[in-house]
Amino acid sequence: MSEARSEPRGASVIVNVLDVLRCFTVQQPIVGVTEIAEQVNLHKSSVSRILSTLEQERVVERDEQTRKYRLGLGLIAIAGPLLANLDVRRVAYPILEDLREATQETAVLNIWEGSESVSVEQLPSPRLVKHTSVMGSRYRTALSASVQLFLAYEDPQYREKLLTEGSIDLTQMPINTYLARLETVRERGYAVNYGETSAEEVAVAAGIFDHRGQLVACAMIAAPFYRVGAEELEQLCLHTVSAADQISTRLGHRKEK
Structure with a gap:
């Protein structure tokens, strides 16, 4: 029963991560925690935790001047097989x-x-x-x-x-x-x-x-x-x-x- 109850939470975490990544666009490549939180309707602390994990995996990287985030080179490793195929x-x-x-x-x-x-x-x-x-x-x-x-x-x-x-x-x-x-x-x-x-x-x-x-x-x-x-x-x-x-x-x- 506990495993079944945990599924919606796990699913919601994945959806939140994807929503955060979708905030990075061609028109807005560099985005801050506050801006993302407003767009995805999450608390800033939740967005910060997601970004921190993504940064460790190089999926996002922090802009040193603005302290905001941009997409990182780690995405190439993920998207590469799709493009190659x-x-x-x-x-x-x-x-x-x-x-x-x-x-x-x-x-x-x-x-x-x-x-x-x-x-x-x-x-x-x-x-x-x-x-x-x-x-x-x-x-x-x-x-x-x-x-x-x-x-x-x-x-x-x-x-x-x-x-x-x-x-x-x-x-x-x-x-x-x-x-x-x-x-x-x-x-x-x-x-x-x-x-x-x-x-x-x-x-x-x-x-x-x-x-x-x-x-x-x-x-x-x-x-x-x-x-x-x-x-x-x-x-x-x-x-x-x-x-x-x-x-x-x-x-x-x-x-x-």
Whole structure:
């Protein structure tokens, strides 16, 4: 009986640890005990104990100047096997290298996690001025190139739910106009974000399909807006689609003729 009663407590401790870790985001990489306690609705002493244990395991580390915390290198050991087992990531890497070489821009691989596009690989442009983001960055803005691409192939009912309930940030155009845009994305096989989410960025995303014909990822190019005119954009689209097709072929996908 005592063992059965202890299960909810153990489960709640694990949930609390995960809630604490979720407080570290790309937008807020360094967080203090008080901030975390407010976000997860725990006492500061409980948060301090969790962070102290995580620090011992190098999952978090303390910033010496602010005495706040950031994620630590110990997470790499945990996440490494997951990333290594993403077949699409292994297959895509050499082709992304070729894509970066051909365009001289940042080549990225993104996957879809239900309501967010997540970057799982990034090869920065060799140029001094480049557009990059933090590995693991998540995107839920409707006009992001990767989000457009994934939503274009999403189940229509689920897609509409995401858009109407606000899981995807669509504030720049009516939903019907956006849905028509997604149809165009699906027809041509790639999506473009030409300074629509950031005046400084251009991005092109093309779909990667597996042997079942299912969309599993997207190859993407990200570039500074100032050096992408109409001709350059056309070339970026061609190279990105070509790279995505090559990765798809290696995954066993056969294009319909």
